[in-house]
Amino acid sequence: MKLLTKTEEILLLAIWKLNDEAYGVKVREKVMDMTGKLFTYGNLYCTLDQLTGKGFVMKYKGEPTPERGGRAKTFYKLSEKGLTALQEAFEINQSVWDGVSLYSFTRN
Amino acid sequence: MKLLTKTEEILLLAIWKLNDEAYGVKVREKVMDMTGKLFTYGNLYCTLDQLTGKGFVMKYKGEPTPERGGRAKTFYKLSEKGLTALQEAFEINQSVWDGVSLYSFTRN
DNA sequence: CAATTTTTTTCCGATAAACAAAAAAACCCG
DNA sequence: CGGGTTTTTTTGTTTATCGGAAAAAAATTG
Numbered sequence: 530m531k532l533l534t535k536t537e538e539i540l541l542l543a544i545w546k547l548n549d550e551a552y553g554v555k556v557r558e559k560v561m562d563m564t565g566k567l568f569t570y571g572n573l574y575c576t577l578d579q580l581t582g583k584g585f586v587m588k589y590k591g592e593p594t595p596e597r598g599g600r601a602k603t604f605y606k607l608s609e610k611g612l613t614a615l616q617e618a619f620e621i622n623q624s625v626w627d628g629v630s631l632y633s634f635t636r637n
Numbered sequence: 638m639k640l641l642t643k644t645e646e647i648l649l650l651a652i653w654k655l656n657d658e659a660y661g662v663k664v665r666e667k668v669m670d671m672t673g674k675l676f677t678y679g680n681l682y683c684t685l686d687q688l689t690g691k692g693f694v695m696k697y698k699g700e701p702t703p704e705r706g707g708r709a710k711t712f713y714k715l716s717e718k719g720l721t722a723l724q725e726a727f728e729i730n731q732s733v734w735d736g737v738s739l740y741s742f743t744r745n
Numbered sequence: 746c747a748a749t750t751t752t753t754t755t756c757c758g759a760t761a762a763a764c765a766a767a768a769a770a771a772c773c774c775g
Numbered sequence: 776c777g778g779g780t781t782t783t784t785t786t787g788t789t790t791a792t793c794g795g796a797a798a799a800a801a802a803t804t805g
Binding site: 639642660661662678679682683686707708709710711 | 751
């Protein structure tokens with residue numbers, strides 16, 4: 530085997546969708562939007578670090594903003610490898626769920 | 638949080654798709670069809686047991702068949718709870734991947 | 746019953762998930 | 776400058792899942 534985990538897949542996709550707005554707090558919100566579930570920060574940053582370690586994402590420090598408070602943000606973006614992995618995840622998902630729709634579950 | 642894992646999701650779906658043909662070996666083949674990846678049996682049965690323990694699937698022994706060799710099969714089927722979980726997984730996937738297509742990845 | 750086949754079980758180290766709590770780094774204002 | 780407040784990130788710990796190699800079981804044949 531060897532497949533992205535659910536969490537990895539969702540975080541990669543969230544970062545990709547956020548484009549150049551992808552830092553911890555925003556990623557967390559995006560994931561909430563996408564799934565209706567809220568990651569704890571521990572869980573979130575831990576997985577972000579794993580993804581970084583595997584070369585799927587790159588991180589870089591942002592400049593402090595002129596807004597009240599808050600330490601400098603750490604931004605994430607997909608590497609080539611990360612984008613390829615995300616694309617493969619997409620294709621596998623398509624193949625896995627092929628032919629299934631909400632109606633499929635109500636055929637008794 | 639709390640989401641089905643990738644493996645759980647795929648196995649539930651495979652069992653559902655296999656209907657009344659869902660025993661270990663067939664499930665493994667079905668997953669191979671769906672994902673292009675091959676589970677080891679250790680991994681497979683381990684996850685099937687987890688799913689059973691969580692009440693997502695039920696197992697029952699099949700009768701020995703008239704074919705050469707082979708011990709009796711253990712069949713799996715989704716419980717109500719399992720079907721509901723699968724359905725929820727489907728909906729979350731839809732929401733998560735909403736608006737994404739293969740072309741999305743080539744927009745440079 | 747010995748040989749063969751198909752299917753399932755066991756076991757274990759490596760990874761990943763989940764969370765709570767603490768720490769850092771920035772800004773504001775006296 | 777220094778205390779207070781805010782936003783963001785880090786740390787540490789426990790539990791659950793993954794991934795695979797190897798062994799065991801149960802059935803049929805001759």
